[in-house]
Amino acid sequence: MFYQPSEGHGLPHDPFKAIVAPRPIGWISTVNEAGGVNLAPYSFFNAFADSPPIVGFSSNGEKHSVVNARATGEFVASLATRPLAERMNLTSALLAENGGEFEFSGLEAAPSRLIAPPRVAESPAALECRVTAVQRLTDIAGKPIENWLVLGQVVGVHIDDAFVTSDGLFDMAAARVIARCGYMDYAEADTFFSMRRP
Template sequence: MFYPTDTNKHGLAHDPFKAIVSPRPIGWIGSKGKDGSINLAPYSFFNAISDRPKLVMFSSAGRKHSQRNAAETGEFTCNFVSRNLVEKMNVSSATVPYGVDEFALSGLTARRGELVDAPYVAEAFAVLECKVTEIIEPKSLSGEPSENVMVFGQVIGIHIDEAIVRNGRLDMALARPVARMGYMDYSEGSEVFEMFRPKV
């Protein structure tokens, strides 16, 4: 099958776009507002985009609480979503008024960052502390701004729970990372294999 996306007439029950672009890591973003309120929310449009410097990005459809806080304070955290925390991550995705503490709502421990004044999930196996480098509104082919807001941040500090360290490496079979698939589907990355680049 083929369909142009301007009409989006695919004949399926649901739009398949996000199912095709998967699995996607989940950016579980911790942030703090100017008013002192704290926020925790998952974003499926998230990824690392550079290693030197260490840069990450999350994108929100419209100006949501995490984007607002990151813009106001210039700081946020990215918390690792593992299988043992996935239900609590899901609770933190609930649509609630600004100022509601999703850490408390999800039964999670909020801890202040070492280098940023933004909260992180104390129970997470790994956390990235980030400072905002830029915020953009990507444009469509017509040049019009989309409804999305992309927040870029440089990682300035990293927390790692040594429970997932084995032989000097993070063991993803122990960490059991969760990724977003299409629709309401998730996947768990506990089956890990190595493959080395060929030498030509």
């Protein structure tokens, strides 16, 4: 089959998010200018550079995470894992601004070292970030669309020592990292293979 997204796909559900998968989940915490905390998962999330490390998330709509990150210049990306999956999903609920996602999901907010937004205490890893860009995306005609990209430089990294191996590697399998696979599907990273570059 072939289809042009502008003309529709004719399937019961849009396959795009299932094709571009699995996608890591950026579990983004921010604070607003009054200090109110917001926590939300974004499956349009990834790393964009490693030196300096830069990560980013994209929001469908100018949601609290985008507004707060733009206003304060900071966000934290906590790692979503299988033991935390159900509580991560609860934080996607449409609550009011400063809706208490930590309390609603039964999660503990741990203080960051260098920035104001807290991290998810139960998460095995978290990235403290300072915003480098907030960009509204456009289509090929240059027309603005309802999606915003937020990029941030990682200025601090938290790793639970229980997930650092004896040879100094972050143990993704032990951490049970999850990813979004489209539709209502998620995957747990538990099978790995290695290849050396030629």
